[in-house]
Amino acid sequence: MKYKNLIIETNDKICIVKINRPKALNALNVETTVEIYHCFKELENDDNIDVIIITGEGKSFVAGADISYMKNLNAVEAKEFGLSGINAFNAIENSKKIVIAALNGFALGGGCELAMACDIRIASTKAKIGQPEVTLGITPGFGGTQRFPRLVGVAKAKELIYTGKIIDAQEAERIGLVNKVVEPEFLMEEVLGMANKILENAKFAVRYSKEAIDKGLQVDKTTGMYIESSLFGLCFSTYDQKEGMLSFLEKRKATFKSK
Ligand code: CO8
Numbered sequence: 001m002k003y004k005n006l007i008i009e010t011n012d013k014i015c016i017v018k019i020n021r022p023k024a025l026n027a028l029n030v031e032t033t034v035e036i037y038h039c040f041k042e043l044e045n046d047d048n049i050d051v052i053i054i055t056g057e058g059k060s061f062v063a064g065a066d067i068s069y070m071k072n073l074n075a076v077e078a079k080e081f082g083l084s085g086i087n088a089f090n091a092i093e094n095s096k097k098i099v100i101a102a103l104n105g106f107a108l109g110g111g112c113e114l115a116m117a118c119d120i121r122i123a124s125t126k127a128k129i130g131q132p133e134v135t136l137g138i139t140p141g142f143g144g145t146q147r148f149p150r151l152v153g154v155a156k157a158k159e160l161i162y163t164g165k166i167i168d169a170q171e172a173e174r175i176g177l178v179n180k181v182v183e184p185e186f187l188m189e190e191v192l193g194m195a196n197k198i199l200e201n202a203k204f205a206v207r208y209s210k211e212a213i214d215k216g217l218q219v220d221k222t223t224g225m226y227i228e229s230s231l232f233g234l235c236f237s238t239y240d241q242k243e244g245m246l247s248f249l250e251k252r253k254a255t256f257k258s259k
Pocket of ligand 1: 023024025027063064065066067068069078079081082083085106108109110111132133136139140141142
């Protein structure tokens with residue numbers, strides 16, 4: 001499928017999805033949220049891709065939902081727009097592929113929410129992150145009130161959402177919002193390095209780990225443990241479990257076959 005506001009690059013198991021509206025600092029209008037949804041649905045069925053990287057074209061990751069597009073929406077349209085973003089970001093969060101956000105610049109409002117839907121966030125020292133919605137007279141609307149407290153804790157999420165304060169990459173790392181901060185020129189190298197490190201491992205073990213973490217976070221701990229043990233058990237139906245354990249005992253590097 002061809003996309004107007006996304007640039008897609010694929011390279012041996014890795015797909016880079018670039019939000020491409022640099023004149024508006026990659027702000028998300030409904031066209032873009034719908035494209036993100038379709039893109040992730042398409043990638044979900046692409047067996048050649050195991051890791052997806054999301055980043056932004058130019059100096060911004062995503063500077064939020066598009067304020068010019070939003071300002072005159074009526075309540076029904078605003079709800080629909082909100083849902084289009086929620087659907088897109090749920091498609092990312094629920095993807096069986098591992099998704100890494102490369103925060104190359106502003107990740108504000110909907111941009112921060114997009115980053116939080118990803119599995120891992122790596123930021124350049126130029127990234128500026130926050131949920132400034134209350135300064136515009138609205139609440140976060142693409143999942144921020146739900147993902148932010150789950151990621152950094154209720155107290156910090158409330159502070160940052162109530163004040164609308166924008167933080168730098170170092171502070172984001174300190175509160176656990178981003179995994180790592182690197183100089184801008186090393187951002188993609190770092191992200192690709194992490195992607196390749198993940199790809200070295202047994203594909204289904206990584207996938208089931210994601211499933212166990214994410215599904216487990218939505219239920220009580222006992223049910224989460226059941227989910228984990230079921231997925232742990234499922235690993236034993238794979239070639240890679242046998243190869244992984246045999247290679248350890250034979251003191252050699254495993255050759256995984258992603259099956
Ligand atoms: N929407 C639309 N256009 C934008 C946005 C945006 N979010 N951000 C930047 N732009 C545009 C600017 O209007 C400007 O356009 P133009 O050149 O035509 O004037 C261009 O991008 C460049 O921006 P600036 O000149 O402002 O660049 P600066 O480097 O001076 O400033 C900032 C960069 C600090 C990022 C500044 O642009 C800014 O504050 N942007 C808005 C950030 C923001 O408030 N984001 C949150 C938006 S609300 C949101 O995300 C809600 C999500 C849930 C929606 C649910 C729907 C129901």
